[in-house]
Amino acid sequence: MNNAGNDYGLWGLAAINAVVFIGFAYSFFKPTNPRDWRSFGAFSAFIVALFAEMYGFPLTIYALAGWLGPKFPNVNLFGHDAGHLWWLVTGQHGNPHFGLMHLLSFGFIFVGFTLLAKSWHVLYHAQRRHEVATTGPYAWVRHPQYIGFVSIMFGFLLQWPTLLTLAMFPVLVLMYVRLAMAEERDSERLFGDSWRAYAARTPRFIPNAGGPGHDQPVAGG
Template sequence: MTTETWLKTGIDLAWKFVAVYWLWHAWGNKATLRTEGWLTQSLLYWAPLVVAFVLLGPGEWFGHSWLREGIVPHVVPVFAVALLLVVAGATLACWSRHLLGRNWSSVVQVKREHELVESGPYRWIRHPIYTGLLLMFAGSALDVGDVRGILAVGIVLVSFGWKLRAEERMMQATFGDRYLRYRQRTAALIPGVW
């Protein structure tokens, strides 16, 4: 097996680990008090993720279209950086998911006896799961090395932007001034940037 193959396999394994971790820990969450409608969830959150995953799929799916225009060289150092980003993102996302515990939801919701988690990465970032997933998508886009990778990351970023704004409104309504103070001392996704 070549070094390139090992690195690409590592990227695939990181994504599979996150998927299994998410499915395993999806059971036993607290009961829901408030949630967004299914149409909003489907159009603004799930559909963009599906499109992004398709864009990062096998290049053969896109033939010789402009989506396959290479923008990053397909060399081992690039694949190594891609793996580093994906593993860092997977680590951050899983750690953050673990800290949320039974408060977690895949959609914008408030749970019964919802708790505001402010430990671990939540000390600096209000939405570290999104940050972790964005790192994973960025690493996968780098691995793909085509225009379609940038498009996939852009789609996910816009989707997460909508979702985090909705979450922030719901958390503000739930926790009031406490959330406002938390918001003032933390970044939404990237400390010092956003």
């Protein structure tokens, strides 16, 4: 296995990237209650695990070295480009940062942060008016913020998959589903018929093909 030119051990860079992305998410999501902090904390753990391997210690590369080494004998597995595993295992050549997976990852990450930002703005004003949030992203789905977190994590998996983040991803998705259902029970108790009417016309996670059924605010019941 060729291990010349080790591009890892850059813990300062790992910390800076983790702080930047977690800070962005915090500024867009602004957790205010234990459920918010749980979802934000899980997302933060994913980001820390990702950048710890991307720049710190390549655990996935070490774990797969016995398979990757013979398969790619002329590749420096400890060079940064080899960490883009989708690019490596599909036999692509050139700069992986311009590959389809990498470009798609930026799209998912951008959509995720956009959803977090727009959703928080709608939710903040709805909470101040004691109303069900039904405009903006909430006109399409009932839980756009959780979709935003999942979109960001999926984008990073397209860009830099690791064994740990691949294992964390389905667990975190299930956690967000459970948090969404608990949130809905609280909303139904708080808003009653207003929430039930909104939930009846608005999908939980997957938007209707025909667009939102309604986009006017509904007063809390």
